Amino acid sequence: MPERHEQLLQTLTQEYRQAFPRSEQGQERAAKVLVDGISHGARTYRPFPLRVRAARGAHITEAGGDSLIDYWQGHFANILGHNPPVVTEGLAAMLQEGYGLQTGLPEEREAEFAEVLARATSADQVRLTTSGTLATMYALMIARAYTGRTMVLKVGGGWHGANPLALKGVAHSDDGYDHVDSAGVPSSAEQEIVVTRYNDVDALERVFGTYGDQIAAFIFEPCPSIAGFIPATDEYMQAARHLTSHHGALLILDEVITGFRYCASGAQSLYGVQADLSTYGKVIGGGMPIAAVAGRSDLLALIGENARPRVWFNGGTYSAHPLSVEGGLLMLRHLIAHEDELYPALAEKGERLRQGIERVMAKHGVLARCTGGGNEVIQGSSLGTVYFPLHEDLEPRGAEELNDPRLCDVTMTERVLKLGLLLQGVNVMHGLGAISMAHTEEVLERTLEAFDAVAQRIRAEA
Numbered sequence: 185m186p187e188r189h190e191q192l193l194q195t196l197t198q199e200y201r202q203a204f205p206r207s208e209q210g211q212e213r214a215a216k217v218l219v220d221g222i223s224h225g226a227r228t229y230r231p232f233p234l235r236v237r238a239a240r241g242a243h244i245t246e247a248g249g250d251s252l253i254d255y256w257q258g259h260f261a262n263i264l265g266h267n268p269p270v271v272t273e274g275l276a277a278m279l280q281e282g283y284g285l286q287t288g289l290p291e292e293r294e295a296e297f298a299e300v301l302a303r304a305t306s307a308d309q310v311r312l313t314t315s316g317t318l319a320t321m322y323a324l325m326i327a328r329a330y331t332g333r334t335m336v337l338k339v340g341g342g343w344h345g346a347n348p349l350a351l352k353g354v355a356h357s358d359d360g361y362d363h364v365d366s367a368g369v370p371s372s373a374e375q376e377i378v379v380t381r382y383n384d385v386d387a388l389e390r391v392f393g394t395y396g397d398q399i400a401a402f403i404f405e406p407c408p409s410i411a412g413f414i415p416a417t418d419e420y421m422q423a424a425r426h427l428t429s430h431h432g433a434l435l436i437l438d439e440v441i442t443g444f445r446y447c448a449s450g451a452q453s454l455y456g457v458q459a460d461l462s463t464y465g466k467v468i469g470g471g472m473p474i475a476a477v478a479g480r481s482d483l484l485a486l487i488g489e490n491a492r493p494r495v496w497f498n499g500g501t502y503s504a505h506p507l508s509v510e511g512g513l514l515m516l517r518h519l520i521a522h523e524d525e526l527y528p529a530l531a532e533k534g535e536r537l538r539q540g541i542e543r544v545m546a547k548h549g550v551l552a553r554c555t556g557g558g559n560e561v562i563q564g565s566s567l568g569t570v571y572f573p574l575h576e577d578l579e580p581r582g583a584e585e586l587n588d589p590r591l592c593d594v595t596m597t598e599r600v601l602k603l604g605l606l607l608q609g610v611n612v613m614h615g616l617g618a619i620s621m622a623h624t625e626e627v628l629e630r631t632l633e634a635f636d637a638v639a640q641r642i643r644a645e646a
């Protein structure tokens with residue numbers, strides 16, 4: 185069967201090749217030594233990804249010299265834009281003093297970072313690590329050890345990094361989300377990871393009704409990226425809290441994206457819910473690699489030296505790397521100090537862009553919608569995706585609808601829009617991505633012009 189939009193894609197691909205020859209050469213070179221030419225699956229797309237040589241604020245500079253507006257923003261981490269002076273100046277000063285690359289020695293700054301993070305998120309204690317993947321893996325190990333149970337409950341499409349304890353039901357396929365995603369994981373993953381439908385309270389009640397006494401933890405994101413950042417309903421969040429407590433399971437909220445993205449804390453604070461354990465990453469490092477498991481001290485006690493049995497959350501040459509800790513401290517202090525101006529401004533930018541995109545698409549007769557708007561709890565958001573419903577009345581609740589090619593034109597989002605916008609000087613992820621404080625009025629306006637131009641091409645194809 186021919187791919188949807190084959191003709192338009194061929195033309196766009198040809199133009200893209202002509203526009204970015206340096207990136208194509210870069211891909212040829214990289215693919216000889218790096219599998220697929222990249223170091224993270226989300227960084228590639230057909231025919232080849234842009235290679236970048238500079239990044240500042242809302243913009244990136246492609247290897248050949250073109251400047252583009254960027255909504256990928258460091259895997260959604262860079263809430264102030266790329267390389268914000270708030271962080272870079274502090275790190276530069278540290279290195280100037282000849283300090284920062286001596287990892288492996290406890291320092292005062294590390295405790296200060298942990299204090300700021302714990303206070304902001306109402307956690308008793310935290311342990312630091314280097315990636316969100318490790319944070320979610322350790323949180324699940326703690327839950328399994330604490331409860332003496334092995335089953336992990338997660339939502340379809342939920343991404344917690346390539347963590348073997350949650351690598352089921354990540355990518356959409358013909359069976360939806362009912363499959364282990366990766367080879368090489370223990371065969372027990374098939375039975376020990378159970379996948380439920382996000383934002384579906386009835387399904388959650390049913391799964392706890394069936395497996396309640398076997399579930400070690402229910403892990404999910406308050407606004408899953410794969411669900412287009414559609415926020416959990418208040419009812420769902422409260423049900424998750426109630427059902428886990430009632431059945432003796434832990435609630436783990438994966439706030440790797442949502443932490444400090446909607447307010448200067450976890451998104452859970454907006455719901456008035458406290459998870460037993462939470463995972464943080466991305467924004468909290470200010471652009472540097474750092475992540476954390478934060479939560480109840482009786483749970484984190486299981487990783488302590490004297491715990492028996494002990495959870496071996498205990499490695500990481502670069503755990504609490506001094507530059508990461510400093511980057512994180514500078515970022516968290518800034519976000520906390522400016523919370524009242526910053527988050528409403530981000531939400532406003534998000535709303536303006538989402539409404540604008542739907543408007544320009546409709547102007548050209550293209551049915552496109554944006555996700556990422558707020559709900560009764562999350563007042564506004566700087567994250568979003570664009571989808572093309574095949575029927576006007578589609579009301580997506582999560583990943584099941586957005587990633588189903590029978591309901592949405594996924595090729596339009598992931599290929600046509602992606603290449604079309606790159607040719608117009610805008611880099612998006614799943615149709616949009618993350619808006620930062622560096623995305624000024626002018627940048628948003630330019631973005632809408634780019635969407636307008638792509639909408640015209642989509643219209644011309646029809």
Ligand SMILES: Cc1ncc(COP(=O)(O)O)c(C=O)c1O
Binds near residue numbers: 316317318343345409
């Ligand atoms: C919700 C969530 N959890 C965990 C991870 C894994 O984090 P990392 O990429 O830092 O390992 C990600 C990364 O995208 C994520 O979005």
